[in-house]
Amino acid sequence: MKNKKLFSLILATSFLLASCSVSESPNSTNENTDSTQVIEVENDNSKDQKVANNSLYPEVSLSIDDAKKAFDLEFGVGDIGITSLSLDKDNDKYYYEIEGFLDNKEYEAKIDANTGDIVESKSEVENENKEVLDFTLLKDPNDVITKALEGKENAYVKEWELSIENGKAVYELDIENADDMEIDASEKTN
Numbered sequence: 001m002k003n004k005k006l007f008s009l010i011l012a013t014s015f016l017l018a019s020c021s022v023s024e025s026p027n028s029t030n031e032n033t034d035s036t037q038v039i040e041v042e043n044d045n046s047k048d049q050k051v052a053n054n055s056l057y058p059e060v061s062l063s064i065d066d067a068k069k070a071f072d073l074e075f076g077v078g079d080i081g082i083t084s085l086s087l088d089k090d091n092d093k094y095y096y097e098i099e100g101f102l103d104n105k106e107y108e109a110k111i112d113a114n115t116g117d118i119v120e121s122k123s124e125v126e127n128e129n130k131e132v133l134d135f136t137l138l139k140d141p142n143d144v145i146t147k148a149l150e151g152k153e154n155a156y157v158k159e160w161e162l163s164i165e166n167g168k169a170v171y172e173l174d175i176e177n178a179d180d181m182e183i184d185a186s187e188k189t190n
Contacts, residue, residue, distance in 0.1 A: 057145040057157045058087055060094050060113035064141070067096040067116070071109050074118050080107050081132025086161035087113060087141075095119060101130040131164045138162070138185045144171050152178045 062070075064085065072078050080100035088095055094113035099106065106126040110119040145157045155178035162171050162185055169185035 055156065056149050057142055058089070058094050058113075058159070060087070062096065062111070062113050062116050064096070064135075067098065067111050067113070068135075070111050070116050070118065071098045071100065071107070074109050074121050075107050075123060077102060081130075082135070083130045083132055084161060084163035085133070086159065086163075088159045088161075101126065101132060104129075106130070131167065133162065133164065133169055137187050138169055139171075139187050141171060144183055144185070145173065148173055148181050148183055149175070149178070 067085070068082065071082075072080055080102045082098060082100045083106075084097075084099045086097045088097055096111045096113050097108070098111065099108050101107070104126060105123055107121075107123045109121040111117070112119055141160055141162065145160065149155050149157070152175075156176055157173050158176050159174040160171055162169065164170075171181075171183045171185050173181045173183065175181060
């Protein structure tokens with residue numbers, strides 16, 4: 001009988017100790033989770049593509065031509081003249097923002113630069129005729145950026161915009177670690 005009580009006591013103590021180690025286990029898991037979160041936070045801080053990839057300009061999956069096609073498809077009218085096109089960063093994601101004009105109507109769309117999804121779009125009547133960009137006469141933005149950043153150590157373009165100012169197509173470059181620049185976008189000039 002004493003052996004049964006002793007055995008029961010040992011068994012109960014074993015269960016008690018096992019439950020104590022189980023209750024400590026979540027704390028250990030939380031510590032591991034916290035460590036993982038710290039690593040993730042450190043990765044989030046180094047998320048900026050330009051620094052991580054040592055690239056001079058934003059790297060996105062969608063080409064400008066594909067963004068223009070998505071823009072035309074969104075409105076279903078085709079051949080909308082583009083008045084401005086930009087690549088902007090918002091909440092660590094890149095978007096093409098395109099404005100266009102056709103038959104007294106202005107069109108605007110925000111397109112995910114990696115998926116091609118239309119995030120926002122609108123159109124409205126515009127009484128004023130607007131100048132449109134002729135992409136066949138314009139420099140490629142990556143070529144413009146590469147040349148603009150020559151000799152500028154640790155500089156990279158965070159965002160850029162192509163638009164018409166005073167009758168000329170220009171690139172406006174938002175540059176990190178150097179002064180922002182405005183560059184003539186015409187293929188005919190250097």
